[in-house]
Amino acid sequence: MRRIAGHVVLGALGLACVLPIYWLYAASLRRPGDVHDQSPLPWPLSLANYTDAFAKTDITGMLLNTTVIAAASAVGQLLIALFASYAMAAWRFRGHRVAHLLFVGTWLVPFQVTMLPNYTLLARLGLLETLAGVVVPTLCSALGVLLLREHLLNFPKELLEAARMDGRSSWTILWTVVVPVLRPVLAALGILLFINAWNEYFWPALVLQRSNAVIQLGIRSFMGTEGNDWGPLMATAGLASLPVLLLYLVLQRQIVNAFVRSGLK
Amino acid sequence: MIGTFVEAVPSLPPRRAEAAARPRAVVRLARAAPPYLYLAPGLVLLVVWTYWPLAQTFFLSFHSWNLVPSTPMTQVGTDNYERLLTTSALGSSTVRTFQVIAGLLPFTLLIPLGVGLLTRGRGTVHRGLVFAPMLVAPVAGATVWMFLLDPDAGLVNTVLGTDVNWLNGTGTALWAIVLITGWHLAGFAVLVVAAGLAGIDPEYTAAARVDGATSSQITRWITLPLLSPTLWFLVLMTVLLGAQWTFPLIDTLTQGGPAGSSTTVYYLLWEYGFRSNDAGLAAAAGVLFFAGFMLVAVPLARLADRAAVREEGP
Known part of the structure; x- marks a missing residue:
């Protein structure tokens, strides 16, 4: 009895979670006149909403920009987190605790509290309305640092010790000993950081206020005060989520584990 | 060397x-x-x-400035704070922020806990499904929910047989935002609880059962206490993450309206800074908010952290 109840509850929950996503793609694939149809299966299928969206905005350009931003953020965050966590795990040094607290502390400072000084600094650096302006402020990911630190603290010390005895420099040890062993962890973290950067809204909205250079902002161009252009709007939203969802189809296990392990974003 | x-x-x-x-x-x-x-x-x-x-x-926060680099800042003492405390915007948006957090807890704590306890050790097939909304970008989530909640042709009104204008009603807009955020986060929370439950040594429950404890006694006195670090973590996550997720939803769906009824503190700060270009007022509100936020978040972070250390053991 309990077993059946469990399955029913999970089934209902799974359905509630997936239905909106299904509806997004179903509506986007209906013929432009049928967008508001409520038949469960979109039929006849049509790509007209997609061609419409591509014709009205530079979707290709926005997807490309978003890919560049997400990849640059993920790689940058990964490198900086690797260095910082290596420092905190491989040495004991004065200020160790302070450094740790500084990383943890960023979670307690909401963006909205620091955004005005950030904005003026971006303006002074000439980074407003640029893709670099979206990437640079987010390059230090406290999540990445703390997650890698935890893994490095469990790193077999004998390996480091042996490499050191060989007279290798800490830089060589990082790339020849630490990185190869951590590769799966780095890959999982990299995917997580890429997804977060892809879905990021706040920084693009702050930096790219006058242009719609990334897909998350581009979706808004089909929303209007007079009403929404539903067909291309659904198509654009579908395209904005598609890369991450495809990545998820392929790497489901790794992605779920990376998120659940990391917990905090 | x-x-x-x-x-x-x-x-x-x-x-x-x-x-x-x-x-x-x-x-x-x-x-x-x-x-x-x-x-x-x-x-x-x-x-x-x-x-x-x-x-x-x-x-x-002690200056007046319109964010234009060429105009100078002028010192105004505590004017900004006085202006803030004489208007009701900050207070009412803070209340709304707490409403959002309270409204999210069923999605991020109660449902996951219930589902977790009911389906212990099963349901790996469903993991993939329930987690998916976490990966949908907030703006895309906002779009599809705007479609579902559409007053004329939305699926929600059709299913419920109502004609409510969810996102444009002062009584419903904030709760619609809560629902959408809850949809994004619930599956993730379910998996966190499942991971927490899986981490509990089955020996404890087996021993209690041998001693004649009933299922509900085991849940109350063994499972829940051992799960408490996970639960504190989820409360902390709701406070920290909930706000991050509501911001893009509010910005795309309601812009804080109608009549300010979905303006949380986060959105109020954004409005002060970039809609009214009142940097001093925004900064003062930011300082007050940050102080209040620390009062809530630091004790929570400590609870989650201390509990986590205990869980890992020596």
Whole structure:
């Protein structure tokens, strides 16, 4: 009895979670006149909403920009987190605790509290309305640092010790000993950081206020005060989520584990 | 030799010929430098983009400025704070923020806990489904929910047989935002609870059962206490993440309206800064909000952290 109840509850929950996503793609694939149809299966299928969206905005350009931003953020965050966590795990040094607290502390400072000084600094650096302006402020990911630190603290010390005895420099040890062993962890973290950067809204909205250079902002161009252009709007939203969802189809296990392990974003 | 891994730096420098030849201070500096060099990029970024701006916000809160670089700031003392405290916007948006957090807890704590307890150890097939909304970008989520909640042709009104204008009603807009955020986060929370439950040693429950404890007694006195770190973590996550997720939803769906009924503190700060270009007022509100936020978040973080240490054990 309990077993059946469990399955029913999970089934209902799974359905509630997936239905909106299904509806997004179903509506986007209906013929432009049928967008508001409520038949469960979109039929006849049509790509007209997609061609419409591509014709009205530079979707290709926005997807490309978003890919560049997400990849640059993920790689940058990964490198900086690797260095910082290596420092905190491989040495004991004065200020160790302070450094740790500084990383943890960023979670307690909401963006909205620091955004005005950030904005003026971006303006002074000439980074407003640029893709670099979206990437640079987010390059230090406290999540990445703390997650890698935890893994490095469990790193077999004998390996480091042996490499050191060989007279290798800490830089060589990082790339020849630490990185190869951590590769799966780095890959999982990299995917997580890429997804977060892809879905990021706040920084693009702050930096790219006058242009719609990334897909998350581009979706808004089909929303209007007079009403929404539903067909291309659904198509654009579908395209904005598609890369991450495809990545998820392929790497489901790794992605779920990376998120659940990391917990905090 | 560049430094000593793991072990504390020994107090005696190695007695090597070339080390002795160089001045001691330089040698010591070279030996101490590596960890700081590796830390530098991250820490510099933190200071530049988080901690120094925090100080600047504090400074700005005592000035009047319209964000235009060419116009000078003028010192206004505590004017901004007085303006804030005489209008009701900050207070009512704070209340709304707490409503959002309270409204999210069923999605991020109660449902996951219930589902977790009911389906212990099963349901790996469903993991993939329930987690998917977490990966949908907030703006895309906002779009599809706007479609579902459409007053004329939305699926929600059709199913419920109502004609409510969910996102444009002062009584419903905030709750619609809560529902959408809850949809994004619930599956993730379910998996976190499942991971927490899986981490509990089955020996405890087996032992209690041998002693004649009933299922509900086991849940109440063994499972829940052992799960408490996970639950505290979820509360903390709701407070920290909930706000991050509601911001893009509010910005795309309601812009804080109608009549300010979905303006949370986060959105109010954004409006003060970039809609009314009142940097001083926004900064003052930011300072007050940050102080209040610390009062809530620090104790929660401590609870989650202390509990996590206990869970890991020695």
